[in-house]
Amino acid sequence: DAGVTQSPTHLIKTRGQQVTLRCSPKSGHDTVSWYQQALGQGPQFIFQYYEEEERQRGNFPDRFSGHQFPNYSSELNVNALLLGDSALYLCASSRGRTPNQPQHFGDGTRLSIL
């Protein structure tokens, strides 16, 4: 039973570029959440997707956008990259959005901006 998988593992970009990160949820899960974890800090919630729509959003600018596909996989897109976007991006999946459903995390994508 595959867990949450994220790709790529590591990515290097330059300022101003655009990037797409990908996440496949754990089998049986239909809800995907994205978090940004800066070095030495705790993860911060970016947004959550359910039924192919953004259902909840944290305090992140519109440069951060996402998408969920019919097979429940998800993409995180970041435009006009800034040095401050360098971070570990974590994807978490769950079965539904109710609070009692635990979130399962992937290993993350390390994004470095030069």
Next chain:
Amino acid sequence: AQTVTQSQPEMSVQEAETVTLSCTYDTSESDYYLFWYKQPPSRQMILVIRQEAYKQQNATENRFSVNFQKAAKSFSLKISDSQLGDAAMYFCAYRSAYNNAGNMLTFGGGTRLMVKP
């Protein structure tokens, strides 16, 4: 908005000894969940233990237990018989129990635990 604070950036413990990691949180809600996650160098967030705010009894999972003080908004993690494999970053996290809040997590800043052989 809810906030989670971990006041200990780093802690160290001798192998086989006991260590307690601290966490405080701020919320106006009465029903919520609290979690401790472990993040080893492999980066994956691993759920260690979970506490439901309406339950008086403190949660335990093998060598891991919590001290949940709802009035004080305190949620500490005790690790007994520490093992080398316990070395990692530990994050305290909060989640609202209200359905319209979804299941997003609010994390603290983390505590790095070092285990000395």
